[in-house]
Amino acid sequence: MRGQKYLLFKTFVPFVLGFLIIGITSFLSLDTMYVKYQNIRTQEINHSIKNIYKNKINDNNKLYKELILNIQKDTNISNAFLQQDRKKLFLLTKDLYKRLNKKFGITHFYFHGLDEKIFLRVHNPKKHSDTINRFTLNNSTLTNKDSYGIEFGISHNLTNRFVSPYYINGKIVGYLELGEEIDYLTPYLSNVLNAEILIAIEKNLINLEKLKLKSNSNIKIKEYRETNDYYIINSTIKYMNKDLVNLIDGYLNLQTTQEKSKSEYQIGVMKLYDIKKNEVGKIIALTNLEKDQMSLAKYQFLLSVFLFMIAFVIISIYYFFLEDVTTKLNESTKELIELSKIDQLTKLYNRRHFNEQLPIELKKSIRNENHVSFLMIDIDSFKLYNDNYGHLKGDIVLEKISKVLLDSLKRSSDIAFRMGGEEFSIFISEEKGKTSAPIIAQKLIDRINKLNIEHKYTKNKKVSVSIGISTKKASQGLDIDTLYKEADIALYEAKNSGKNRLVIYKEKATCK
Missing domain, CATH: 3.30.70.270 (Reverse transcriptase/Diguanylate cyclase domain)
Structure with missing residues (x-):
């Protein structure tokens, strides 16, 4: 018995003391680790915004291409365009535009002539026969290929545009264009990222007077908030504090703004570029950290309990190697559970x-x-x-x-x-x-x-x-x-x- 106690004292007590020191050090370093986690999380959010934004734009462009191909197959629409019957063409496409707007959020629908003049704006039929100088249209007429990207319109509304040659009987007779104003991304990104989203556009790129001439834009303009240098064209953020405004205007960098937020939220920022690679604005994402803070407090509490209970736990498992056996058993159980879900031949879920x-x-x-x-x-x-x-x-x-x-x-x-x-x-x-x-x-x-x-x-x-x-x-x-x-x-x-x-x-x- 005395030999067992001596062995316990010589081997077990130093082990427990060392473990306690490690535990206390871990407890004190949790805050530091949390700060590092925030930095990593910020990078992840920025990366996620870029990837989700890119994928969404690519998915929309694929959709626009498919819609345009279907429009080209409609012989009634083709005949009306060849006959240059603007009224008939509008009657044939107005309901189609309404469906595209309701189902896919399409806000722009153009028929362009070979001379690059707008034969018909289905979304604004009263305005036509004008010539616009846009990169997407110019590039499509130059190459006779699809051209797409983010670009401002004549009313200075930032839009994701897709222009494609209009083929009838194998011959190019004009160009079709579909587009969607960029602020549709706000609810989408908010839902996917589970975050508050703000889209800011440089003031010098938006002509409010021209936008006010569009009845469907007038309501939006009244809701625009602004900073010194930007208009907030769409946002799920109800209140913008001074630090967030300074971040938008570039007076504060991301790290400083994150530190000044006192861990209330995680911030992600992505710069917006148009098709010519010009910077036009920013997308900002705010992720609430309340759950993370609650998790930190929970971990600190659990760690405290663990430190007090460690002696009892270690004594219980010391002679029977229970911890090692339990770990292996848990790993084996997880593997069995995972294997039970999978069909071994096809690797699909069963x-x-x-x-x-x-x-x-x-x-x-x-x-x-x-x-x-x-x-x-x-x-x-x-x-x-x-x-x-x-x-x-x-x-x-x-x-x-x-x-x-x-x-x-x-x-x-x-x-x-x-x-x-x-x-x-x-x-x-x-x-x-x-x-x-x-x-x-x-x-x-x-x-x-x-x-x-x-x-x-x-x-x-x-x-x-x-x-x-x-x-x-x-x-x-x-x-x-x-x-x-x-x-x-x-x-x-x-x-x-x-x-x-x-x-x-x-x-x-x-x-x-």
Whole structure:
């Protein structure tokens, strides 16, 4: 017994004292670590703003291109433009503009002639036949290619513009332009970053008098706040203190402003550039640090409790190596839990994870008033494939199609599952008013067709898939069973309509 006590004193007590010293040092250094964390967090916010801004602009430009291609396919619109019938062209496009404005936020819709004169502003039909000197239009007429970027208009309103040659029967007859005023980014960035957002534009770049001539801009102008050098064209920040104003005007740098904020919020700043690489303004993001401060106080409290309890804890685990065993057991358990979620062949989430996670994702979408879509995907005539090519090759087909699914889903909110056998599903949650499910589904069908996997026992002689889609606003009362049932009905319709296609459920499923 005395030998055990001596051994305890010689080995355990120094260990405990050393551990206590480390713990106390850690406790005292938490504030310093928190400051370093804030600096790192600031860099992360700045990086996130740049990436999200860039991705959003790129996504919008892809959307504008697709919309313009669809407009060019409309023969009635083409004939009205060729006949130079401005009144008829406006009547054909005014409702289209209203839909684009409501669904996608499009604020500018132009038809330009080959002489670069504006034949029709659909968004402002009374003003036409004038010539504007804009980089995007000039570049498109010079290269006969798409031209896009952030650029001021004649009213000095900063707009993301997309100009594309207007082809009719293979011949360029003019140019089409779509655009969206840049302040649409404010609510989008605020939602994605979970932060307060402010967009400031240099005063010398905005002509308020010209803007006031636009009825839809007059209300905005009355709401403009300003600093010495900037107009705040859009903001979710209700109150701007002196330090924030000085940051906007450049009288304070980011680090000084962050220090003066007394850790109330984390600040991120991104400079705005137009298509000519000229600096035109700033985007500023403020992230509330209340949760971080509460976490710091919580960690300090827990650390204090831990220091008082450390002797008891260490004594309990010292002889039995419980800590080491527990750590290994926890790691093994986490691996098993993770493995239980994944289908080992396809690396997609399995049916078990579908049953556990999808109700959670749906509740989150309902809470955020998002738009949700559920896709049921089935490999066409897969049993025939297995019967004739063998199950090993069938497994290879499953792996290839699963890879296409994973590569096609870019957003973290889009989740793919293997439901069993040759059946897959995808859950998509998007902002209110958006629905990209049909686009994603068609891309999946096209990419799987491009795999060119031989299946001579089908009509098109290669492996293909059919997709059923249920898409609707996430509201109270919506459940997984409803989405599943509707998507399954649409999938059944796709199968009966010839396979290798998508069908969207609408009361009675309709084929695309």
